[in-house]
Amino acid sequence: MKFLFFAIFFYSLTAVGQYNTVVNAELLVDENTEYTAIRARASNLVEVSQDLRFVFTTFRTVPDEKNPGKVEEEGGFSLSPIEKKTLAETTISKSDTTKIIVLFLVYDVDENLIGKARWSQYDEISEEKEPLILTKEQIRDNAYNDALIxxxxxxxxxxxxxxxxxxxxxxxxxxxxxxxxxxxxxxxxxxxxxxxxxxxxxxxxxxxxxxxxxxxxxxxxxxxxxxxxxxxxxxxxxxxxxxxxxx
CATH class of the missing domain: 3.30.160 (Double Stranded RNA Binding Domain)
Known part of the structure; x- marks a missing residue:
């Protein structure tokens, strides 16, 4: 039996503020006409097992209230070499008009922030931008095109x-x-x-x-x-x- 292995190059964190190089934090967004589903996934980019901690936070800003509401989920987890793992998820109704920000953070064993991802249904520049609403036909067409590509x-x-x-x-x-x-x-x-x-x-x-x-x-x-x-x-x-x- 013959196998061919591929080399992978690793890069250490050489500067403050350099994230998602050893562990990639990402928010996977699935939308339909009624709601937006968001899943937090961490991917180990190196061939070494890692013990980590995540914080998954949903901030909700209600008009006329100074302090935003916050729902937070956190916990420890481990990743085998090149493993991907979904750690948390949330669902947001398309009829929800409050400003919502979802933040996903990943820390190493020394509590250094090594991975982060952020999502908001509103554009950073314009507060008046409406959430994206797709028709069933658009969703079906987009899914078909993605399957082809x-x-x-x-x-x-x-x-x-x-x-x-x-x-x-x-x-x-x-x-x-x-x-x-x-x-x-x-x-x-x-x-x-x-x-x-x-x-x-x-x-x-x-x-x-x-x-x-x-x-x-x-x-x-x-x-x-x-x-x-x-x-x-x-x-x-x-x-x-x-x-x-x-x-």
Whole structure:
């Protein structure tokens, strides 16, 4: 069995105010005509396990009241190398006219702020901007366009077990919310006798290569292995692109 590992470059926090370089804090926003759902997700960008703490706060400013209301959730958590974890969520009605700000902060074991994300339904410049309301048709069109652009996995399998691996991999890929712009290719190659081999690649780069075995646990472990290699590849590509932008 042959595997190809991808290197990933790490950058330490070299200056105050540099966030989301070791752990990325992000707010995932899902909207429909009735409400906005916001999920707080932390992603470990390095290949070292980390013990962390998060604070997820919703500020609500009511007219004629000096102090904004605040709902806060916090707790400790850990992240394995390259792991992503959803930690908290809130739902805001589209009929709510108060000013709402959602803040997501991540701290390391020394209580240093290393990740942060912020969301508000109002524009920072104009207080008169209305919350975005999409029609059902717009939501459906946007979802369709996103499906065409991101999260594509192609399949070229020849056997039942090859197809089983594809289904297991795609299910894990979907749950992981990677949703990459790059197309993932799964190809099954016939070998001698009854042996067949799976190759998973992205942009011509091999993520994993292995002989099939008719065991579900084995297929799941290979799917996890491939997902981890994919995350490393995408993070490495992002780091290289960031380096190029700096120069």
């Amino acid at each position: 991101n999260g594509i996995v192609t399949q070229d399998t020849r056997t039942k077990f090859g197809n089983d691996f594809y289904k297991i991999f795609y299910a894990k890929y979907f749950v992981s919310e990677i949703n990459a712009e790059e197309i993932i290719n799964i190809k099954e190659i016939l070998g001698t006798g009854r042996n067949t081999k799976i190759e998973v690649s992205v942009e011509g780069q091999l993520l994993s290569e292995f002989f099939l075995r008719p065991k579900e646990d084995y297929l799941k472990s290979m799917a996890d292995f491939t997902i981890n290699n994919l995350v490393r590849y995408l993070q490495n590509k992002k780091n290289i692109n960031n380096q190029i932008e700096r120069y």
